[in-house]
Amino acid sequence: MIPPATAPLFLEQAGWPHAAIVPLAGDASFRRYFRVIEGGRRAVLMDAPPPTEDPRPFIAIAEHLCQQGFAAPAILARDLNEGLVLIEDFGDLRLKEYLEDQPGEELAVYARAIDLLADLHQRPVADVPPYDRAVYLREAGLLTEWYAPATGLVVDAPAYVAAWEAVLPLVEQGSAPVVTVLRDYHAENIMLIDRPEAKGFNAHGLGLLDFQDALAGHPAYDLVSLLQDARRDVPAETEAAMLAHYKAVATPGADFDAAYAILGAQRNAKIIGIFTRLWKRDGKARYLSYMPRMWGLLERDLAHPALAPVADWFAANIPADKRHDALVAFAPE
Template identity: 75%
Template sequence: MTPPDAAPAFLAQAGWGNAQILPLAGDASFRRYFRIHDTARQAVLMDAPPPHEDPRPFLAIADHLIAQGFAAPGIIARDLDNGLVLLEDFGDIRVREYLDASPHEERAVYERAVSLLADLHTRPAADVPPYDRAVYQREAALLPEWYCPAVGLSVDEPGYTAAWDAVLTIVEQDDSPKVTVLRDYHAENIMLIPGHEQSRGLGLLDFQDALIGHPAYDLVSLLQDARREVAPEVEAAMIAHYKAIANPQGDFDAAYAILGAQRNAKIIGIFTRLWKRDGKPRYLDFLPRMWTLLERDLTHPALAPVADWFAANIPADKRHRALGGQ
């Protein structure tokens, strides 16, 4: 977590020349974050190095969310040539750690997060591409591309694509409105911040990959969290809360299960890739949870073609694997 070479000059030009640069976090991408201290003020430096990263989508979605009254980080300064962005600092209280310390607050905090989603889904969608069939299929294909070889399986990939084609039609043809889908809306990307009553005191992060899609997707992302265990009864209560306040159209339960299965298959592939290609074995620890969630989603009748494919191609003893030990 050494600061990028261009950071001191960038900060000086932005009026933060005497600031201290401290490591804050990295993530599954090439992005890194640093906390910037300057006497009584602080900010966050995003390092999104080109050509691997492009901060412009983040900036556009941040502007869109702020314009609609949601709490995305304000932009203090930017240097797009070097991929540097100085951001408003939302502090240290992430929902993940807060609930670890205060589990009795779980339902109240998740209810706020679900209510925020319902509010977002009433607003005009951002000017971003659609979450279409090609994207769904490309993401779902990460499981046979990365996980299956890692466990020594050669699988029916055309059959996998055909199974997803059969079920994704249900999502595409229902009457739900097309909404801004943040795509990574979960407890590690939501901050608890004072004020911001319109956004229920919740600060939003990591939304640069937003697309226009189905309202069930971010609800799945929140409640079938790859990194935090959400009890099935809490998940069910929050789905009911969303349905009560948003009155979604179409077969929402089917769409939720289909998008849950698609997302969980994608994440199993991504986390395997992070280990095999990028040397980040810590993500393997989450695979058992992801398989549990995926298998639960596959029990929905709407997912029968995909469930049949998994039954025929990935035996039970090839799931829930501690891959790093192979």
């Protein structure tokens, strides 16, 4: 986490000539984040180095969300050639850590996160590509591309695609509204910013991060991201209560429960593939520790009748001993 060599000049030109640059975080991509401190003010430096990363989608979605009244980080400065973006600092209070300290607040805080989604789903859709069949299939295919070989399985990949082709029409039908899908709306990307000096503060008191991959799609997807969290156990009763709350405050469309299960299975299959890739390709073995949770969520989604073709494929191609903790032995202690 050494700052890029061009960071000091960038910060000087942005009006932060004497700022200290402190490592903050990396993520599953090649982006890195640093906290910038000068006197009594703070900001966050995003290092999104080209050509592997492009900060323009983040900037565009951040500006769209702010225009709609949501708390996305304000863009303070940018150098697209170097992939450097200076953004508003929302602090350190993520929803995940807050609930570790205040477990009794879970339902109240999740209800606020659901209200934010319901609000977002009533606003104009961002100028982003559609979450269409090709994207769904490409993402679901990460499981057969990465997980199956890692476990030594030879699977029927064409039948896998055919199974998804059989179930995806339900989430593509016109009865559900098309909304801005943030795609990584979960407890590590939602900040609590209940303080009057926070720029972009709105009635929800929640700051949004990691939305650069937003697409236009089905409203159930971000509920899956939140309630079937890859990195945090969300109790089944909390998930059920929040789904009921969403239905009470939003217009979910027909067959919403089936759509939720289909998108849950699609997302969880994708994440299993991504986490395997992060280990095999990028050397990030820590993601293997999430596999038991991901398989548990996927199997629960597959139990929905709307997913029968996909469930049948899994039963025929990935036996029980090749799921859950099949790769966890490779994770570091």
